[in-house]
Amino acid sequence: MEGKKNKILVFGGTGYIGKYMVKASISLGYPTFVYTRPINTKTPSSKIQLCDEFNSLGVTLVEGELEHDRILKVIKQVDIVICTFPYPLVMEQLKIIDAIKVAGNIKRFLPSDFGVEEDKVHPLPPFQVFLDKKIKIRREIEAARIPYTFVSANCFGAYFVNFLLRPYESNKDIVVYGNGETKDLPPPEDIPVSILHSIFVKGDLMNFELGEDDLEASKLYPDYNYTSIDKLLDKFLVDPPPPASASFQ
Numbered sequence: 001m002e003g004k005k006n007k008i009l010v011f012g013g014t015g016y017i018g019k020y021m022v023k024a025s026i027s028l029g030y031p032t033f034v035y036t037r038p039i040n041t042k043t044p045s046s047k048i049q050l051c052d053e054f055n056s057l058g059v060t061l062v063e064g065e066l067e068h069d070r071i072l073k074v075i076k077q078v079d080i081v082i083c084t085f086p087y088p089l090v091m092e093q094l095k096i097i098d099a100i101k102v103a104g105n106i107k108r109f110l111p112s113d114f115g116v117e118e119d120k121v122h123p124l125p126p127f128q129v130f131l132d133k134k135i136k137i138r139r140e141i142e143a144a145r146i147p148y149t150f151v152s153a154n155c156f157g158a159y160f161v162n163f164l165l166r167p168y169e170s171n172k173d174i175v176v177y178g179n180g181e182t183k184d185l186p187p188p189e190d191i192p193v194s195i196l197h198s199i200f201v202k203g204d205l206m207n208f209e210l211g212e213d214d215l216e217a218s219k220l221y222p223d224y225n226y227t228s229i230d231k232l233l234d235k236f237l238v239d240p241p242p243p244a245s246a247s248f249q
Contacts, residue, residue: 006079006107009033011096013054014047016244017114017156018084025082026057035074038063066092072099075106085112086247087191090133094140101144109148111137117152121204126187127194130248151217154205157232158241167240188248 008025012018013034025032034054039047051061064070075081081100083093093111100106111134116123118131119138141148185193198204210216218226235241 005030007031007033007077008080008082009035009074009078010082010084011035011093012084012086012089012112013059014050015084015086016159016246019050021082021084022054022059023057026054026059031060032058033060033062033074033078035062035064035071037065066095068095068099071096072102075099075103079106080108080110081106082110083112084114087130087133088247088249090137093137097137097140097144097146100146107147109141109146110151111141111148113138113150114153114156116154116198116204117208120208121198123198123202123204124194126190127198130191130194155199157227157229159244159246160199161229161232161236162240162243163245165236165240166243167236168243191248192246 008030010018010022010025010032013022014036018034022032022034036051039051054061062074064074075096081096083096085092090112097109100109113134115134116131118134121131122128123131138150184190218224
């Protein structure tokens with residue numbers, strides 16, 4: 001008899017990254033739960049449509065705020081917790097960590113990383129402040145002895161290709177305000193610029209070696225048909241995916 005599938009809970013499952021996590025989980029046959037804020041009259045129609053789609057796929061939606069008793073009750077029902085919170089909510093993961101510690105049943109926690117390897121890069125200060133919060137979450141998880149996997153995806157190809165090529169914009173000119181010599185941006189506008197500097201100027205994604213506790217993800221799934229940047233660019237020529245922009249405030 002086939003073993004019982006682990007139950008997976010996703011926080012942030014209606015977001016840019018989270019929705020892919022949820023769809024992948026359910027497509028692989030895992031009982032999948034999504035913890036989401038209550039839907040009300042101010043909820044964007046896009047989120048309502050996504051929740052309807054999740055319902056049709058068999059996803060269990062759990063509505064609630066990030067209150068200890070509420071999230072503890074849900075965590076006790078599952079085996080694996082994945083969090084895909086955006087940057088403004090990164091520190092809210094401390095509430096999830098506290099609930100996991102009390103529940104004591106979680107086999108694996110994947111916090112909201114999915115970006116650069118924050119323990120190994122050294123970007124400009126605005127980006128470093130951004131990463132320091134994620135680093136704190138990592139250390140809290142380790143100190144709590146919660147089984148974890150930290151996922152460093154570096155760059156999601158479609159996101160950054162969209163950002164650089166801007167296929168949905170018709171303007172061919174770049175407008176430089178002022179005299180063109182301004183060297184500062186107010187926060188949080190300085191964060192995405194610092195990210196681009198880290199990736200494309202300093203090359204931080206390539207400036208470190210994997211350690212003995214690190215594993216290159218393609219070795220886990222050698223038979224998976226990965227999409228190269230060349231193939232992704234071919235897709236952009238024909239049918240570019242909708243653009244997205246990360247939230248920093």
